[in-house]
Amino acid sequence: GAVVSQHPSRVICKSGTSVKIECRSLDFQATTMFWYRQFPKQSLMLMATSNEGSKATYEQGVEKDKFLINHASLTLSTLTVTSAHPEDSSFYICSAFTGGEDSPLHFGNGTRLTVT
């Protein structure tokens, strides 16, 4: 079945540095991918919609200059957290729409980001 691969699963970075998270669709083409953020014991909040070949659409309150999204191919979207701060520590999850009837969205395994 369709699989969404997210890498890395865990990352620790120092405050002020940038970190890149990759989301790949392994056996299907994804023109649209979604990035969610989940704080501990909280729900998933949509951050942005990543569109292949065009600019991402950010949800209200999400800083586009801080969370850079690039969707350069039909199988890869990247989220770069720039100038990370401790408050950016969170669990980031991507998802991709396959268009199939079985499930509209498939989720990656998530990336736990810790900024020290």
Add this chain to the structure above:
Amino acid sequence: AQTVTQSQPEMSVQEAETVTLSCTYDTSENNYYLFWYKQPPSRQMILVIRQEAYKQQNATENRFSVNFQKAAKSFSLKISDSQLGDTAMYFCAFMKYNTDKLIFGTGTRLQVFP
């Protein structure tokens, strides 16, 4: 704007028993989808069940079934014959028709006891 509310932060059930998780939502849309997702300790989001709003028949998937009340905007999940592996966070989610954006509720943590 659409909102999804899960009023039960935590629930517990004994193995083999039945438990019902509540979900209500608010929308002015007529065409939409509703979902229940499970998030075990691994954090992987797993689709449990989905319901199309235009279908009156309640969706079922093995031990999982929903009670969809469109007029009341209610979408509860019933888990029958609960198993230890059902222990997880359960999220109710809403998706407007012709979009792919999921709006999640705050989740219910379910603990299944032996």
